[in-house]
Amino acid sequence: MSDPILNNVSDKPESTNLLSRIWLSVLFLACSLAIFLLGANYYRLFPTNGSWVYAGSLAVFFLVVALLLRHSVKLAKYWPIFYAFFVASGVNLVSDLFAGYNSQFVQLFGTWTGTNQGFALAKLYDALLVVIPILALTLISGENLDSLFLKKGNLNWKWGLGIGTLVLMNFMTSSLIFFGTGYDISKLGAAIVWGIVFSLSNSMLEELWIRGLFLKKLVPLIGVAWTVVLSSVWFASLHFLAVAYLPAMVIPVFVVNTFTLGLACAILMIKTDSIWGAFLIHAAADLFLFIAILAVH
Numbered sequence: 001m002s003d004p005i006l007n008n009v010s011d012k013p014e015s016t017n018l019l020s021r022i023w024l025s026v027l028f029l030a031c032s033l034a035i036f037l038l039g040a041n042y043y044r045l046f047p048t049n050g051s052w053v054y055a056g057s058l059a060v061f062f063l064v065v066a067l068l069l070r071h072s073v074k075l076a077k078y079w080p081i082f083y084a085f086f087v088a089s090g091v092n093l094v095s096d097l098f099a100g101y102n103s104q105f106v107q108l109f110g111t112w113t114g115t116n117q118g119f120a121l122a123k124l125y126d127a128l129l130v131v132i133p134i135l136a137l138t139l140i141s142g143e144n145l146d147s148l149f150l151k152k153g154n155l156n157w158k159w160g161l162g163i164g165t166l167v168l169m170n171f172m173t174s175s176l177i178f179f180g181t182g183y184d185i186s187k188l189g190a191a192i193v194w195g196i197v198f199s200l201s202n203s204m205l206e207e208l209w210i211r212g213l214f215l216k217k218l219v220p221l222i223g224v225a226w227t228v229v230l231s232s233v234w235f236a237s238l239h240f241l242a243v244a245y246l247p248a249m250v251i252p253v254f255v256v257n258t259f260t261l262g263l264a265c266a267i268l269m270i271k272t273d274s275i276w277g278a279f280l281i282h283a284a285a286d287l288f289l290f291i292a293i294l295a296v297h
Contacts, residue, residue, distance in 0.1 A: 021222045021223065021226055024221055024222050025222055025226055025230055028081065028218065028222070028230060029230060029233065029234065031062070031082075031085050032085075032088075032230075032233075032234035032237070033234065033237055034058060034089075035058065035085065035088050035089045035092060036088075036210070036234050036235075036237055036238040037234075037237045037238065037240065037241070038054070039051075039054060039055050039058060039089060039092040040092060040238055040241060041092065041095050041096055041099060042238070042241050042242075043241040043242065043243075043245065045240075045241050045243060049241070050096055051096065052093055052096035052097055055089060055090075055092040055093040055095075055096050056093050058089040058092070059086055059089040059090045059092075059093050062082055062083075062085040062086035062089055063083075063086040065082045066079050066082040066083040066085075066086050067079075069082055070083075077220070077221070078221070080143075080217045081214070081217040081218060081221060083141055084213050084214050084217050086137075087133070087134055087137045087138065087213060088209060088213060088214075090133055090137060091129070091130050091133050091134065091209055094129050094130075094133050095126070095129050095130070098129055099126070099129065101125075102122045102125045102126065103122075105121065105122070105125040106118050106121045106122055106125070109121055116187075116190055116191050116194040116195070116294060117190070117194050119194065119198055119290075119294075120194035120195070120197040120198040120201070121197070123197075123198045123201040123202050123205075124197060124198075124201040126201070126202075126205060127201040127202065127204055127205040130205045130208065130209050131204060131205065131208055134148065134208055134209065134212075134213060135148075138213075147216055148208060148212040148213060148275070149211075149212045149215070149216070149269055149273065149274055149275035150208075150212065150275055151273070151274055152274060153272045153273045153274025153276070154272060154273040154274070156271055156272045156273075157272050157273075157274050157276070157277070159272065159277070160268055160271070160272035160274060160276060160277025160278070161276055161277055161280065163268070163277055163281070164268075164276065164277040164278070164279065164280025164281045164283075164284070165280055167280065167281045167284045168280050168281070168283060168284040168287070170284070171284035171285060171287055171288040172192070172284070172287055172288075172291075174288060175287065175288040175291035175292055176188075176192075176291065178292070179291050179292045179295035180291075180295075181295075182294075182295025183295060191290075191291060191294060191295075192291070195287050195290040195291050195294075196283075196287060198286065198287075198290050199283040199284070199285075199286035199287035199290055200279075200283050202282075202283075202286045203279050203280075203282035203283035203286055204279060206235070206238075206282065207265065207269075207275055207278055207279050207282055208275065210231065210234065210235050210238065210262075211231055211235070211262075211265060211266055211269055211275075211278065212269070212275050214227075214231055215227055215231060215266065215269060215270055218230065218231070219270070224270060227266070227270075228263060228266040228267055228270070229263070231262060231266050232259050232260075232262030232263045232266055233259065233262075235258055235259070235261075235262035236255045236256075236258045236259040236262060238258075239254060239255065239258040240254075240255055242254055261281075261282065261285055264278075264281060265278035265281055265282055266278070268281065
């Protein structure tokens with residue numbers, strides 16, 4: 001019988017042993033936290049955040065493990081997931097080395113980082129630092145872009161795009177209802193335009209890095225349900241770093257918010273076999289935050 005969540009995916013866990021799935025999930029969670037919680041440079045909560053030495057060492061470690069597994073007769077099935085961990089940690093390394101040039105990138109467009117346009121262009125620059133290495137390293141490994149869900153998808157792709165578009169419109173109009181008055185009429189249009197640029201950039205950055213890169217490697221090893229939950233946990237862990245600037249009492253709510261968003265995006269991505277529906281839903285949430293946060297500052 002096919003998985004009730006995802007009846008369009010033929011990949012099933014190779015082992016139905018519960019204990020095996022548990023220890024694999026714990027191992028993969030530890031690897032992901034080393035990357036997304038300790039290694040990310042979004043905010044400096046831990047000494048390792050923003051450290052190119054840590055990110056580089058982690059990337060080398062995962063690459064060595066992946067290559068050893070690839071040449072192992074018994075363990076070769078694990079090489080794709082550890083190569084994905086290598087790519088994800090490589091993204092941190094690239095970001096650590098080049099994130100400091102975002103202001104120069106923004107200035108190329110005749111603006112600065114303190115404006116709506118500046119925020120959006122800085123996020124676009126961040127997205128390029130993530131997307132380009134993932135695409136390049138995936139192609140180098142011999143995989144195609146389908147492995148990242150960068151394709152049209154299956155017969156459900158229209159449902160994914162439709163739901164994503166409806167959610168995007170709903171969140172946009174909701175943000176304008178509640179926060180539109182925080183803008184001068186002359187500036188509201190620009191806030192919407194650059195908010196869309198920001199949200200689309202951040203959505204692609206995170207959907208590709210956190211879900212697109214991993215889901216197809218995890219499902220054959222631990223199954224659909226465990227993959228959805230596990231990827232959502234590390235998506236929430238990345239946003240836990242917001243404790244560096246948000247009030248402590250807000251963090252549990254933010255973690256729940258990002259965890260549930262992660263569940264929805266992971267399910268939709270696997271259900272449609274495409275990134276685009278999840279991409280639009282994620283963008284909707286980011287657009288709401290962009291409009292809301294800037295409206296009150």
